[in-house]
Amino acid sequence: MNCPSDQLLSAFHDGEASPEDAASVRAHLADCASCADVVEAMRKSSQLVQQAELLPVSEAMINRWSSVTRAVQDRSIRRLAASLTGIAASVLIAASLLKQPSAEISTPQLGEIEQWAFAGEDDSIDSSSSHIAAKWMAADLSMRSSREDQGGAQP
Amino acid sequence: MSGKKSEGQRNSLGKTWMDEELSDTELLQRLAKGDKSAFRGIVQLHGRYLFTIARSLTTSDVDAEDVVQEVFLALYRSKFRGESKLRTFLVSILMRQAALVRRKHKPWMRLAGSEEAMAEAESSAAVRSESPAIDAKIDLAELLGKLSPEHREVVILRELEGLSYDEIAKTLSIAKGTVESRLYRARESLQQIARRSGEQE
Numbered sequence: 195m196n197c198p199s200d201q202l203l204s205a206f207h208d209g210e211a212s213p214e215d216a217a218s219v220r221a222h223l224a225d226c227a228s229c230a231d232v233v234e235a236m237r238k239s240s241q242l243v244q245q246a247e248l249l250p251v252s253e254a255m256i257n258r259w260s261s262v263t264r265a266v267q268d269r270s271i272r273r274l275a276a277s278l279t280g281i282a283a284s285v286l287i288a289a290s291l292l293k294q295p296s297a298e299i300s301t302p303q304l305g306e307i308e309q310w311a312f313a314g315e316d317d318s319i320d321s322s323s324s325h326i327a328a329k330w331m332a333a334d335l336s337m338r339s340s341r342e343d344q345g346g347a348q349p
Numbered sequence: 350m351s352g353k354k355s356e357g358q359r360n361s362l363g364k365t366w367m368d369e370e371l372s373d374t375e376l377l378q379r380l381a382k383g384d385k386s387a388f389r390g391i392v393q394l395h396g397r398y399l400f401t402i403a404r405s406l407t408t409s410d411v412d413a414e415d416v417v418q419e420v421f422l423a424l425y426r427s428k429f430r431g432e433s434k435l436r437t438f439l440v441s442i443l444m445r446q447a448a449l450v451r452r453k454h455k456p457w458m459r460l461a462g463s464e465e466a467m468a469e470a471e472s473s474a475a476v477r478s479e480s481p482a483i484d485a486k487i488d489l490a491e492l493l494g495k496l497s498p499e500h501r502e503v504v505i506l507r508e509l510e511g512l513s514y515d516e517i518a519k520t521l522s523i524a525k526g527t528v529e530s531r532l533y534r535a536r537e538s539l540q541q542i543a544r545r546s547g548e549q550e
Contacts, residue, residue, distance in 0.1 A: 200533060201530060204536055208507065243492065243493075249400055262425045
């Protein structure tokens with residue numbers, strides 16, 4: 195076999211050459227120092243990547259990444275704030291002005307929140323889900339303000 | 350904590366692959382039962398690695414942190430139950446999101462690969478590695494950051510996640526032959542990068 199292409203040697207290094215090719219390459223490497231060097235260089239670049247240092251992360255970062263339920267709510271608030279229209283907006287404004295739990299505003303079920311948050315991925319929020327989100331956000335605002343009054347900590 | 354991994358025996362947190370897989374399985378089972386502390390366990394196990402990869406795809410620690418948050422959120426919302434290796438699942442989400450960001454924000458967000466981004470990554474890496482080791486280890490974020498996005502993806506999936514060419518092809522929706530040629534060219538780049546950083550010392 196003449197020297198195989200470097201690309202084949204790369205596949206061979208990954209164990210992805212066909213059985214016939216692999217056998218030919220193995221036989222060739224026994225006699226060809228130059229190709230053996232190429233394979234060795236590839237082994238070294240694999241090692242370089244696998245042994246490279248990871249970046250440090252702080253406990254604060256771990257805390258932030260772990261506080262996922264909070265993050266879902268916060269992102270939902272931000273996305274909602276960007277897209278509120280009409281009735282949803284007035285429900286929200288009314289709730290924030292009143293700052294107290296209202297009998298008419300009920301907290302939607304968890305499934306609704308998730309459904310809305312997930313639907314928000316492609317930035318298209320239809321009016322029905324906007325209504326659900328408004329209910330939730332209004333309820334959340336009233337819960338937050340009553341918690342603040344009691345001096346309680348955020349979950 | 351060293352990022353040393355010799356022949357895949359011990360990973361960046363000093364655990365063997367077997368340890369990590371058992372931890373993943375246990376954590377996912379607990380998470381499925383509604384144990385929220387299991388989620389923190391997953392974050393602790395994989396956060397550092399994901400942050401490093403994310404940092405190679407962005408130009409600031411803050412952006413990298415946000416990307417990682419997105420990945421963990423996606424896990425939280427997903428129904429993943431350990432059908433494949435958890436970390437591979439997470440890093441695949443990461444790369445997909447980075448690709449989306451690249452397409453959406455191209456004019457505004459400087460991503461690794463541009464001249465300024467590379468210079469910034471190099472200077473911040475220099476600041477980070479203040480204690481000179483005897484054999485100065487290269488930063489993974491810095492190393493990956495110097496590759497093109499296509500090369501970076503195949504290097505991550507092959508060298509760090511140990512996927513086969515078929516699996517990489519499926520993950521990235523590209524032909525197997527493309528995987529093979531990209532990996533080969535990525536290795537050429539890596540060797541150039543290694544030579545250059547060796548010359549700078």
